[in-house]
Every structure is written in structure tokens, then in C-alpha cells.
Amino acid sequence: MKWTVLTDNRTTDDHLITEHGLSILLETKRHRILLDTGASDVFLRNAETLGVDLRSVDYLFLSHGHSDHTGGLAHFLNVNHRAQVIVAQDAVGGQYFSRRKGLHSISAPWPEALRSRAIFVNESCTLDGDLHILAHIPQRFPLPQANCHLFVQDADGNYVPDDFRHELALYTEGVLFTGCAHSGIENILAACPWEVNIAVGGLHCLDDHESEEELNLLAHRLKNNYPHTHIYTSHCTGDKVFAILQREMGELLQPFACGTEVRV
Numbered sequence: 001m002k003w004t005v006l007t008d009n010r011t012t013d014d015h016l017i018t019e020h021g022l023s024i025l026l027e028t029k030r031h032r033i034l035l036d037t038g039a040s041d042v043f044l045r046n047a048e049t050l051g052v053d054l055r056s057v058d059y060l061f062l063s064h065g066h067s068d069h070t071g072g073l074a075h076f077l078n079v080n081h082r083a084q085v086i087v088a089q090d091a092v093g094g095q096y097f098s099r100r101k102g103l104h105s106i107s108a109p110w111p112e113a114l115r116s117r118a119i120f121v122n123e124s125c126t127l128d129g130d131l132h133i134l135a136h137i138p139q140r141f142p143l144p145q146a147n148c149h150l151f152v153q154d155a156d157g158n159y160v161p162d163d164f165r166h167e168l169a170l171y172t173e174g175v176l177f178t179g180c181a182h183s184g185i186e187n188i189l190a191a192c193p194w195e196v197n198i199a200v201g202g203l204h205c206l207d208d209h210e211s212e213e214e215l216n217l218l219a220h221r222l223k224n225n226y227p228h229t230h231i232y233t234s235h236c237t238g239d240k241v242f243a244i245l246q247r248e249m250g251e252l253l254q255p256f257a258c259g260t261e262v263r264v
Contacts, residue, residue: 001173001264002027003200006046007038007072008234011258015049017042018258021068022180022202022235025052028173030130033059034083035170035177037072039108044075046258057083059131063179063201064167065091067108068235074111086127088135089120091166097159100149121168124191134169134191141186141221142214144204146236150182171196174264180204180236186218189226198264200232200256205245207238215241219248232256 007023021038025047034057037043047054054076060083062070070091076083092114096106119127124135151159164182171177171192178188178201185203189196205215222231222245231249233242234256246253256262 001029001175003035003175003262004050004052005234005256005258005260006043006050006052007036008256008258008260009236010234010255013257013259016046016258019068021071023072024177024200025054025057026172026175026177028130031059031128031172032057033061033131033170033172034076035061036063036069036179037076039068039071041072041075043072044079050259055080055082059083059127060085061168061170061177062087062091063169063177064088064164064182065094065107066096066180067106069179070110071108073114074109077111077113077117083117085114085118086121086131086133086168086170087114087118088166088168089122092118092120094166095153096162097151097153098149099151100146103159106150130172132171132192132194134171134188136165137167137169137183137187137191139183139187140190141184142218143184143187144182144206145209146204146206147182174198175200177201185231186221186225189229196226196229198230198232198262202236203233203241204236205238205241206236207240210241212244215244216248219245219253223249223252227252230254232260232262
């Protein structure tokens with residue numbers, strides 16, 4: 001198994017483009033799965049630079065409806081004419097907004113071509129025998145405090161807090177993709193009944209939201225409850241947050257960036 005980061009906020013390779021978005025190619029024995037599409041066509045441009053051919057991808061998994069994960073959808077559908085798209089039914093057509101740095105939309109268009117290729121998910125399920133989709137994650141542990149900036153618009157035009165019913169996680173062969181983990185990394189791990197060797201995605205812990213004490217407690221719980229799970233994170237995980245968590249978690253917490261390639 002191998003996974004390669006195509007789009008992220010950070011890079012260690014000057015030949016690759018960054019953006020506020022996330023896209024990862026996961027290659028297993030049976031599948032080539034694109035995990036999110038970032039905010040634009042950056043994932044395609046970086047894939048070309050890295051010599052990665054996305055035409056043979058057989059599944060696109062969309063973790064939630066926000067534009068930094070779905071903005072490249074139309075570009076993908078134009079390049080790849082075979083992949084099925086796994087997406088929450090609640091995600092499609094949603095109107096999403098952030099009030100951080102002023103109210104603005106974080107919705108992306110949903111191409112008409114999606115309809116004929118989508119696998120709409122309403123509940124946790126297994127696809128093709130080994131792709132396990134987690135939906136409607138139970139919220140037993142604290143949620144990321146940065147969720148307070150995020151809203152959806154209801155039918156009456158009111159802005160109401162996003163409850164992230166449109167968020168999914170994907171598990172296969174020991175790897176758990178968490179997207180932005182708006183539902184909370186602890187909640188997603190707790191909802192996964194299989195052994196997780198690697199969890200990869202953002203933690204949506206932005207700098208200056210959780211206190212250092214709260215982050216230390218989170219790191220302690222993760223280290224003790226999941227001592228064999230390596231968590232790779234970037235995108236919506238703050239630099240100061242990462243440093244605090246890694247002090248407690250050590251090698252169990254690792255960064256990624258555009259071009260990162262991990263073989264398992």
C-alpha cells in the first residue's frame with residue numbers, strides 16, 4: 001500500500017503548488033482511490049509533476065462538502081471517466097459558510113456529471129468488500145473548537161451551526177482517512193471497529209483555539225488509547241498545535257506535505 005499527498009497547505013518541494021486544500025492518492029492491492037480533490041486543479045498539476053496518472057483511479061472519496069476538499073471535483077471528472085464517487089447524500093447541494101475572517105461561502109459547484117457516477121452514502125457501509133465508510137460519527141468526545149466558525153444555510157436562509165452530517169471517513173487495510181476530522185479525531189477512531197495502523201488527515205485544530213492544557217490532554221488520550229496508531233496530519237492542523245501534540249505523542253504523530261509518499 002502507498003499513499004501520496006497531491007494537495008496540501010504545505011510543501012517541502014518547491015516544484016509543487018500549495019493551496020488551502022487536501023487531496024491524497026491511496027493505492028492498495030485492489031484499488032487506486034483519490035481522497036478528496038483539494039480546492040482547484042492543483043491536485044492534477046501536482047500529480048503531473050510527480051508522474052502520477054489519475055486516469056486509472058477507480059474511486060474518488062469525498063470526505064465532506066467544503067470547497068477545500070471538493071473544489072477540484074469537476075476537474076477530476078473531466079480527466080477520469082471511470083471512477084465512482086463516494087459522497088454523503090447530505091453533502092451534495094449543501095450551502096456551507098465560514099465566519100472566520102468575515103462571512104464567506106465555502107461551497108463548491110456540484111457538476112451534473114456527478115449524478116451518474118456517485119455512490120450516495122446515508123449510513124455506514126462497506127463497498128467492494130474492503131472499503132469501509134463511516135457516516136454520522138457519534139460525538140462522544142470533544143469536537144474541534146474551530147468548528148465554531150462553520151455554518152450551513154437552511155431552507156429559510158438562516159445560518160445555523162454545521163453539525164457535519166455530511167462528513168464521512170474511509171477505512172481500508174489498516175488506513176483510516178479522516179478528511180478534516182470535523183467530527184473529532186477521537187470520535188472517528190472510536191467509531192472505527194477495525195485496527196487502525198495509520199490515520200491520515202487534518203485535525204481541524206487551528207492555532208489559538210484549544211488551550212495548551214486541552215491539547216496536552218488530547219495528546220495523552222490518543223497516545224494511551226491508540227498506542228499502535230500513527231497519525232499523519234497537516235492541512236487544517238496549526239503549527240503550534242502540532243508542536244504541542246507531538247511533544248506528548250512523539251513518533252505517533254507525523255507531519256505530511258505536498259509530495260509526501262508513505263509506503264506501508
